[in-house]
Amino acid sequence: MTQNGNLKRRVRARAAKTGESYTAALRHLREAQPRHADTQSVRLAVAQSSLFNDPRDSSALRTSGMEIRRLMRDAHRTGARLIHFPEGATCSPNKRIMSANGPCDVGPSDWTRFDWAVLSEELDAISRLARELELWTVFGSVHRLTPPHRPHNSLYVVSDRGDLVTRYDERMLSHTKISFMYSPGRQPVTFEVDDLRFGCALGMEAHYPEIFTDYERLDVDCVLFSTTGESPSAAPPFAAEALGHAASNAYWVSYAAHAPQSVTVPSGIAAPDGRWKVQCPADGTPAIAITDIATDRDHPARPWRRTARSDLYEAHKIDGDPRSDARNSF
Template identity: 65%
Template sequence: MTQNGNFKRRVRARAEKTGESYTAAFSHIRESAPSDPGPQARSVRLAVAQTTPYVDPRSAAELRASGEEMRRLMREAQKARARMIHFPEGATCSPNKRIMSSTGRDPVGPSDWSRFEWTVLREELDATRELARELGLFAVIGSVHQLTEPHRPHNSLYIVSDRGELVTRYDERLLSNTKISFMYTPGSTPVTFEVDGVRFGCSLGMETHFPEIFREYEQLDVDCVLFSTTGATPAFAAEALGHAASNRYWVSFSVLAYPGFMPPSGIAAPSGEWVAQCRADATPSLAIVDVDHNPGEIARPWRRMARAGIYEPHMVNDPRSGGRDTF
């Protein structure tokens, strides 16, 4: 249906441009199709992960374990011919606010970031980057990003290329009350990047509650938003599906594997439906989907037109009604 509709639009556009009849334009485009195929769909095989929660950054053993688990999942993704793997928020470590509190566990106070084993974290990240290079795999990794004192760190997503290079970094912008009060420095800008012609945007934490984040990425022409969080309620999952449907792009939904009534990681199609999900038993696993850029997609251009005021010329303001409905 999409390919056929795209072909008809090309025929009408040629007829309007050249003055030919529809039949003549149809014949010309059909004959030239092998050498003039029009825009081509592009795709990237994406693996979305759910990983074990590690919450104590004082523990070198936990940091090592998280790194080993991520690298194991990366090897699984590569065996499944994935081009990119998407990890949850805090995949390297999601520091517990009570562990980090400088005033004790209750009440929670400002985080003492000197407790973090930063050297071990950097070693694990370096090992993970090196594996990305060996496997030829892009990796999107949830991690705390250290800033110079006295600044608090960012809560971030690292984007590592298939050459093992840091391409860019997304810092969570709309932080929770605890995060902004006691833990992190907020980010300030959206981040996009491309893999094989498919464009991705990044989102973190509780940002699924803010439609403006996802609307902004639609305006930036992304094909997929990579949303990472630590633990998702059913509301988070419902919002991810809604953002996919309303913006007509893919949403990759990556969460830590906490036991209990929480939805698993998964990938939502532009139709607003899950096309793949990880295991629901809160164990580390992957879901894999070919995420595409479809130049024949018609819903997004129409919705942009609808938002641009095309209805205003058709509106009626009848002074006889006095602004009220009448019979």
């Protein structure tokens, strides 16, 4: 199922043997396999796609698949190595359409309303095209579990060979999602393309900085953050947080939302300095934006911030206050 299955087994074995946490064991194994010291780059395309929110509509599911594949071809023509799509790119089920209580009241989702057979056909077609184009493709989709378990809200990672190498399941779900719609995920997910390491985040997880600092500890070069963007008014906070996470963690952040949101903030790729390197058109239409993301392994920002977040300052702190009433005077 995952490209890193053997690595995960080694990490768990080391953690069991040493008593380390999973993250500490993973870092040790990563450091034991040093990466290239020079600057690496990957041409990344970020997409803003149409919003399809009725999983009962088989024609809409097919249309979403065709649009995804059209944007994949557009990215391929630019020389992109990886394309990143929004949350629910295949379909982002509307909570009222799915509610077993009817559209007026939001209740438990009735997942028998989803045309799973058509979705499966579209997923297969996307994978085949990824192999044909030799294009890594990351896109949002609902991941079905065995009933009565609710599905996951997921990001699929399809390699340039057309293989589903890993899947990220949203962990920090909204109130409606956790109450009525989805099962939460359990762990961060990383994968590598041409020696750059990518992490995945989804939905409303931009609101949780611990998701992004955890990926910094996992030594990623870029986080792919996908959200729905159903309401244009919701875009500014998410986009601002994407820029902030890029700057505070000194890595790239790709921000993919649906096209309707682009009239406020389009999809884009934030550089490690916390500024947009490139953005899609702000006109409400499906589109892509492309840039080369490069990581300088010798840049001092990330090593220093890791040092600063450790116990660096403890030895420099003063015990007590040399002035008797310092807290109440200038």
